[in-house]
Amino acid sequence: MCTKRFYTIVLWSLLCLWTVPCAAAAPSQTSERAVLYRSVDQNGDSLILSGKIREPEGMPAKGIVLLPHYTISADKEAPSNKGTKEPQYIPEDYIVVMPDYIGYGVTKDRIHPYLAGELTARNCVDMLLSQALPDSLPVYVVGFSQGAASAMWIIKLLEEQYADRVPLKQGFVGSGPYDVAAMYDLSVAENSMNLPMSIPMLIEGVNVAYNLGLPTENFYTPAMKRAYRRHIAGKKKAVVTIFIHMLNHKATHWLSPQGLDRTHPQTGILYAAFLRSSFVHYPVDSVVNYSEVDSLGYYSMKDSVLSTEIVCPEWQPRTPVYVFHSMEDDIVPFFNAEHLRRCFVSAPYTYDFGNYGTHIKSMPLFFTRVRDSLSSQSE
Numbered sequence: 001m002c003t004k005r006f007y008t009i010v011l012w013s014l015l016c017l018w019t020v021p022c023a024a025a026a027p028s029q030t031s032e033r034a035v036l037y038r039s040v041d042q043n044g045d046s047l048i049l050s051g052k053i054r055e056p057e058g059m060p061a062k063g064i065v066l067l068p069h070y071t072i073s074a075d076k077e078a079p080s081n082k083g084t085k086e087p088q089y090i091p092e093d094y095i096v097v098m099p100d101y102i103g104y105g106v107t108k109d110r111i112h113p114y115l116a117g118e119l120t121a122r123n124c125v126d127m128l129l130s131q132a133l134p135d136s137l138p139v140y141v142v143g144f145s146q147g148a149a150s151a152m153w154i155i156k157l158l159e160e161q162y163a164d165r166v167p168l169k170q171g172f173v174g175s176g177p178y179d180v181a182a183m184y185d186l187s188v189a190e191n192s193m194n195l196p197m198s199i200p201m202l203i204e205g206v207n208v209a210y211n212l213g214l215p216t217e218n219f220y221t222p223a224m225k226r227a228y229r230r231h232i233a234g235k236k237k238a239v240v241t242i243f244i245h246m247l248n249h250k251a252t253h254w255l256s257p258q259g260l261d262r263t264h265p266q267t268g269i270l271y272a273a274f275l276r277s278s279f280v281h282y283p284v285d286s287v288v289n290y291s292e293v294d295s296l297g298y299y300s301m302k303d304s305v306l307s308t309e310i311v312c313p314e315w316q317p318r319t320p321v322y323v324f325h326s327m328e329d330d331i332v333p334f335f336n337a338e339h340l341r342r343c344f345v346s347a348p349y350t351y352d353f354g355n356y357g358t359h360i361k362s363m364p365l366f367f368t369r370v371r372d373s374l375s376s377q378s379e
Contacts, residue, residue, distance in 0.1 A: 029092050030054050034080040036106065037130035039123045042113060042209050050105030051127050052079040054087055054096040061137060063169070063377070064095045066128050068120065068143045068150035070363075073197065073242055075235045078104035086144065089367035091375050094140075095133060099124045103205075108235055114198070114205030115146065115180055115277045117153035124154050125162065138169035142370055144363055145332060148176025152279050152340075156315055171321035172373070174366035175329055175359055178336045179281045181274040186333060187251045188260050194331050196246040196254050197239070200228045203259075206273035214266055219259030223248075280339045281311050312343035320348040322373065324366045331359035 032054045041047045055061065069084050076082045079098035090096050101120060103112025113119050128139070141158075143151035155171045177183055180202070187193050200220065207214050217225060231242045251260060258264050262271040275281055325337035334353070341351055352369070356362040 029057050029059065031057050035127070035131065037127050039126035041102065041110075042116075042119055042211060047102070048106060049100060049102065049123055049127065050078075050080045050107070051097070051099040052083065053131060054090075054098070056093050056095070059093055061095045061134065062091075062093045063138045063140060063374070064097060064128075064133055065090050065374070066097045066124060066139060066141045066151075066154065068099060068124050068141075068147040068154065069101075070143070070145040070147045071114075071198065071201075071239060072104070073201070073232060073235065074238045075104050075108040077238060078108075080105045086142075086147070086367065089371040090142070091371060094374060095137070097128050097131065097133075099127045104235070111204050111208045112201065113209035114201040115149060115177060116206055116209030117149060117277055117279060118157075119209050120150045121153035121157045124150065125157055128166070129162070136167070138167050140170050140172065140374065141168070142172045143176070144174040144366055145176060145359070148173035149178055149279060152176065152178065152321075155317070155319055155321065156313065159318055160315065168319050170373075170377075171319055172324075172366075172370045173321060174324040174370075175326065175332050175362060176279075176336060176340075177332050178279040179339045180278045181271065181281045182278070182335065182339070183333065184262075184271070184274050185282075188255075188262075191251045193249050193251050193254060195243070196224075196249065197227075197232055197242045199254060200224060200232060202274075202277075203270065204228075206270070206277055210273050210276065212269055212273060214270060218266060219256055219270065221252075221254055221256050224254040227254075279313065280343045282309075282339075310339050310342050317344055317347040317349070320350070322350050322352065322369070324352045324362075324369065326356035326358070326362035327353055328355050328357055329359045329362065 032052055034050060034052050036048055036050055039047055039049050067086060067090065069079060069086060072078065072084065077084060078100040080100050083098065087096050087098065100107075101112060102123060103110050139158075141151045141154050143149070151171055151173045155168065158166050158168050187199075193199060200216075203216050203219055206212065207216055220228070227246055231237050231245050248254070258267055261267055323337060323340060325334055327334045337351070337353060341349070356365055
């Protein structure tokens with residue numbers, strides 16, 4: 001167990017140093033600018049948000065990439081500040097639109113509505129629409145992990161409301177938490193949390209996003225209350241730093257008995273918010289044995305689970321989407337992608353599932369395939 005945790009810490013540390021392999025160092029042919037734009041908050045009230053735009057220099061743009069980012073915890077990681085490593089994989093002849101999200105950048109003093117897909121999609125699309133970008137360029141939506149879940153909500157919003165304004169050509173989603181409620185159920189059933197810091201981010205986020213007004217401290221143990229106050233709430237520590245401070249992966253160490261019991265009235269309200277945040281999900285009343293742990297400690301779906309009906313969005317996708325997920329993912333279990341596939345069997349989606357290693361190890365592979373696909377489309 002110690003060896004596995006050490007290995008995971010090393011992988012998270014490598015994420016901080018993650019760069020794109022290249023044949024030779026060359027000056028960037030792009031420019032970046034921070035932008036402010038108007039969107040809305042959870043109440044529909046006007047709100048100024050921030051983000052970053054990357055544009056090619058000395059060559060025509062071949063397309064626009066809307067790039068919602070993966071999970072961050074420090075404001076310095078927001079695109080308008082230091083940013084993530086994701087844009088390095090987007091070819092330089094593409095315009096890249098990178099929203100900060102509510103809770104980062106100019107709104108860093110607000111709680112981030114973590115995994116509240118509808119609100120995040122609205123904020124991201126508003127950034128795209130606010131910029132004076134060429135109308136004729138094809139638009140691509142790319143996201144990994146949290147960004148993948150956001151990307152699915154974005155694609156749905158663009159198809160339903162902006163098909164006549166945005167020439168959406170393709171989506172690329174990797175290892176996304178599409179079934180938030182099932183991930184909570186799995187943590188409770190297995191008494192295991194692979195990324196404990198994400199739990200209070202989710203609880204605090206949906207409490208704000210859906211105006212639940214819940215006393216969230218009731219869901220936490222004293223250990224979680226201390227960890228949230230010291231490491232998460234201030235948005236000064238990066239994910240890898242918080243991960244090292246929260247090495248106990250037992251759900252009972254972080255969530256109170258009330259937080260572990262979705263039949264409790266308050267937890268039931270919270271669970272309903274998890275369902276609302278899930279792009280696809282199991283029926284609420286189904287009794288599902290979500291997983292069993294194999295010899296490597298990874299979650300793999302039992303055959304009996306696959307007979308359970310999935311609740312899908314009332315939406316018929318039209319845009320081709322490349323869906324990537326490692327079957328060995330240790331942070332966002334593979335069943336998330338399987339649920340997505342079962343909902344959209346007839347959609348123009350390409351599914352790439354394989355033994356690609358852990359969540360962190362599979363990320364560069366996903367973005368390499370995105371880069372290669374975009375490069376071939378831009379020729």
